Amino acid sequence: MGEPGPGGRTAAGRASGRARGQHAGALLFAxxxxxxxxxxxxxxxxxGELLERAAGGVDGADDGLRWLARGFEGAWPYLELIAAANGIRDPLDRRVVEAYWIGNALLDRVPAAMTAASLEHRFRDRTGERSWERLVAAVPGAQPHHSFHVFGxxxxxxxxxxxxxxxxLLVLDRCRIRWGQVVAVVEDxxxxxxxxxxxxxxxxxxGEPRDEDVVVARDGHGLAGPLDPGDWCALHWDxxxxxxxxxxxxxxQTRSRRQLAVVNALPFPAPAGVLA
Known part of the structure; x- marks a missing residue:
């Protein structure tokens, strides 16, 4: 057995904690x-595999889930950008993943120049010069948050x-990460x-609050765990x-509203050209 380190934890225990932290980020992404x-x-x-792994919890997350995450060509470069700007080695560090989907202080440490360079590398050749200039106009107020990708x-x-x-309007509403309060839970x-x-x-x-029916689980696999009336939750699509x-x-709420204000303030008919 390993000797206890600072705080009484063994080297094996610290390694296990790091592994669980890495898996937690991959799980949150999924x-x-x-x-x-x-x-x-x-x-x-x-x-199907992604849902099973996401529903399995940290103990069910593994390198296969990390491999799947790399296949998301829209989101992965933002994770790399946030991690690099904050000196974090792992783009699937839980803090990085939370910054992208939800928002946290890591976003404030990403210089606008880095965001612009990342977007240029990914999109300039695909948008054409006119649309690229419109996208660049949104960068000074933009952060690498999912809502910027959706809106901007x-x-x-x-x-x-x-x-x-x-x-x-439907896609903008559903593709963003939105928030809501649980009124009732009925089976799945x-x-x-x-x-x-x-x-x-x-x-x-x-708009004004309204009730919507959303999915909690499918075939016994859920993403959020148990829910009770009154809980606040994050929603993506259905x-x-x-x-x-x-x-x-x-x-x-804060990060999403910031990005919405940025693109609402643009004078152009579209912040960017049609992107695949």
Missing amino acids: RYAYPPNAMGYCGPDAA VYPWLGLLRAGRLDEP HAVVRSRPLEWDGRVLHE WVCERLDRRRLVAL
């Missing part, structure tokens, strides 16, 4: 990545401004009260991804 993956929007063609990089806000209403579904995005002809804004404590709820 919880948010699974809903769009199941719809065929992003990531590898492995939705994807073409849906531009399509909304061009007069196509139903599909773009829950009723959650949330505020949908609305379009007033000029800007996107949060799934509950996890419960939120007060700190993380406020972080998600």
Whole structure:
């Protein structure tokens, strides 16, 4: 048996703790990545495996889950960017993953120049010069948060401004990570009260609260664990991804609203061209 180190923990215990921390980040990533993956929007063609691993908890997470995470070409570069700017070696460190999906102080330490360089490497050749200039205009206020990718990089806000209403508004609302409060849980579904995005002809804004039916589990596999009425939770597409404590709820609200304000303030008909 190893000798106890500082705080009474053995070397083996510290290594086990690091491994669990690494797996926790991969697990958190999977919880948010699974809903769009199941719809065929992003990531590898492995939705069933991703759900099983995400539902298995930290003890069920392994290097296979980390490999799947690398297949999300939209999200992975943001994780690398956040990690690099903060001197964190692992893009699947739980703090990094939380920064991208929910938001935390790591985002404030990513210089705008680094964000611009990352976006240029990924998108400049794909957008064309005119659309690239419009995307660059959003960078000074942007952070590598999932909501920026949804509002500022994807073409849906531009399509909304061009007069196509139903599909773009639905995608913008569902693709962002939104928050809500559980009203009731019935078997594999829950009723959650949330505020949908609305379009007033000029800007996107949060509408009045309304109840929506969302998925808690499928075939016995869930992402968020047990839910009770009154719990606050994070939603991605039609799934509950996890419960939120007060700190993380406020972080998600604050970071999402910041990015929405950035793109609402742009004078262009679209912040970027159509991106695959």
